[in-house]
């Protein structure tokens with residue numbers, strides 16, 4: 001996080017996103033338990049550790065043949081801090097996700113804004129659906145950083161002026177841009193996570209390539225790290241089967 005002391009209004013500029021796993025009940029055993037109930041009923045929990053290779057094979061079979069429901073009996077809750085434009089894309093994922101986001105009606109929004117980092121490719125080439133992003137020049141990076149900071153500063157100052165004049169937060173917030181950071185809790189299960197990752201990350205193993213915006217991909221990559229740690233067999237099977245959600 002960078003402070004910008006260009007004038008007396010203090011705003012924070014960030015180029016990163018935060019993803020914290022705050023709660024989880026998610027293991028590979030949850031998948032096996034759910035799958036085996038159909039064949040061995042109530043004894044299925046005892047069966048789990050008897051034959052690890054068979055367990056791995058069963059998860060892979062479920063993934064390959066797209067038997068999806070056994071991947072739903074688990075839960076992961078993330079606290080995510082990212083620009084509003086990322087949340088707009090994120091909340092399009094309706095199935096198997098629950099969201100709660102901070103309110104711009106009930107609290108004063110903090111002056112934390114997004115600027116692309118030096119490693120963020122700035123220039124888009126090609127046609128819709130076939131875009132390629134390439135590095136920006138130093139001049140383009142400077143222009144983007146300067147312009148964004150100026151706009152953010154002006155917008156936040158206007159927001160503050162309206163609040164100081166007694167205007168309601170829910171009205172004054174209209175001037176704030178989508179580069180403003182917000183925060184939310186997002187809860188999902190492994191199946192909805194895989195559907196999200198299939199669409200919102202680019203990966204060499206993906207059978208169906210997607211072209212997500214880099215900033216939501218940054219969130220997806222951090223969530224994937226946490227999920228892979230919790231459910232390594234399921235994660236491996238997802239990759240082995242082309243990163244298509246079952």
Ligand SMILES: Cc1cc2nc3c(=O)[nH]c(=O)nc-3n(C[C@H](O)[C@H](O)[C@H](O)COP(=O)(O)OP(=O)(O)OC[C@H]3O[C@@H](n4cnc5c(N)ncnc54)[C@H](O)[C@@H]3O)c2cc1C
Pocket residue numbers: 092093094095096195199200210211212213
């Ligand atoms: C690279 C990229 C570019 C995009 N560009 C745009 C864009 O320009 N404009 C835009 O508006 N959106 C855009 N989107 C968003 C996209 O259209 C989806 O809304 C988003 O990816 C969520 O996918 P989903 O609906 O499959 O997920 P979910 O809402 O989680 O749904 C999961 C699955 O449930 C089923 N399902 C859910 N709801 C219904 C329903 N009502 N009827 C039938 N089946 C249902 C479907 O099988 C669906 O795949 C883009 C997404 C990506 C990844």
